Amino acid sequence: MASVAEFELEWNAWIGTLIAAVVAIAIVAAIVISARFIAGRARGRSAWIADLERRIRIPGMVLAFVIAVWIVCAANAPATLPWWQVLERVLLIAAVLVGAWLLSTVVTFGMERLMQYDSRKDATSPEARRRKTQLTIMNRLVVVLIAVIAVGVVLIAVIAVGVVLFSFPEVRAVGTSILASAGVISVIAGLAAQSTLGNLIAGVQIAFTNSIRVGDVVVIEGEWGTIGEINLSYVVVYIWDERRLILPCTYFTTTPVETWTRRSEKIIGTVYMDLDWRVPVDAVREKFMEIVTASPLWDQRSANVLVTGSEGGYVTVRFKISAANSDDQWDLRCLVREKIVTWLQQEHPEALPVTRVAMEDRPAG
Structure with missing residues (x-):
């Protein structure tokens, strides 16, 4: 009779978890529908609101559902189970990754709106091209910084999952494998980041020393073209015959470049x-x-x-x-x-x- 009572108690706890999950999903759905309705009503007066809603719709929905699942599990039966610590770390990893996605989307949208506003006032002068180049580099630098922080948090969470699994004799081998994999990944990432870090520093140097700008007419490697894109690690030159010349950012900090639009287009x-x-x-x-x-x-x-x-x-x-x-x-x-x-x-x-x-x-x- 005691086992039957315990089964009924556990079943009732899981019923409560299921009800809480349904309520959470309903709340999230209501929030999403309300946000889309408000954005639709504001589209005629402020088109940027609808554009922002369209961009953050998917990452926002995913983040809201992850947080809802986390809250439901932490407040109900799953929190009393032995594997809750592992599930909690997994939910943390999911929330960090989706949150980084959402934050980078918002940052990119804000930078693009700022560049559009600036280009409406002046789009062709050297000063306007300088501002556009710097805003583009800043946008990508912030996105990379968000990604690096998110990856660091995820790596710490993965190590925590390995430690938790290592404490259970049944899955100790899995925990050991996770810890070893995290260490190997950290070493490989450190080695691979050396050249990337050099190009990253060169990209920031290009943006803020004003050596080249998006839209500048240049002659590079005997080719006449226009600076089309400046990224954190490479620069794309649009050749006049529609070819594309891709060069690392370090090229522009170590090699002389002939530019025809340094001070003026004349x-x-x-x-x-x-x-x-x-x-x-x-x-x-x-x-x-x-x-x-x-x-x-x-x-x-x-x-x-x-x-x-x-x-x-x-x-x-x-x-x-x-x-x-x-x-x-x-x-x-x-x-x-x-x-x-x-x-x-x-x-x-x-x-x-x-x-x-x-x-x-x-x-x-």
Whole structure:
């Protein structure tokens, strides 16, 4: 009769646990539905609220359910069982991981909103690109810091689980394996983090020393492109022909980099032509000014024609032109080269380069 009474007592305790679990699920569901309703009502006036709700919906629901299960188990029958300490550590690990997920999502959303607000005021100036680069690096640095803290807490919790299991003779081997695995993982993570830490420090240095910024036009490894992404460990350069060049952050702290937009996007370009000595320089200069004046690509800062060389049977004519940015400057150089060549072919073919050969008559015999 005593065993029957004990069974009824345990059964009643588990019924209470089940009822508490159902109530907790209902409360969590009510909170989620209310949050979605409020976000839906506010969507017309504040679109960012709906966007935030959409992003945190899944991690928020998961975290709420984990916490609800934790509270229900701690207040009812599972808390009296021998394996409760192991389950409690598992729930702690789940709560830490999901909480880190939720917190990193909120941080990323806040940084993106701040960058959007800043870009509406100014999106193209060097100062705006500097702020965008620093905010991007700060966002990723905070996310990495959250992940490192979460992994540290999880590792401590795993070690605690191993210690608890080690205290039970039946599962002592499992506890020993968990402790050994945690030690091996810690050593491997420490070794693997050495190069990552170097790139991480270089990424922070790039962001706050303002050496390069997102949107800067650069020439790297003989390739012309734009800085598209600056991450904590690597930088992505968007090459002009839609290729992508990925370089570690340490590259930019140890290797010289040619940048065309350090202080301003304005840039001066040159076109060189080797022409015959008979070229009419004044007429070429007049035609050149006619071409650049008619082009909207010229920013009217600088334009001239000079003879810069006279070696090898040719004269070298340099056309200097300025533009508001590197794209306009490239197009303007191509335009000048094409127009001048066509004009010389039609109006002054004698100015085109030729090769002269002198024939000497030798006396007979």
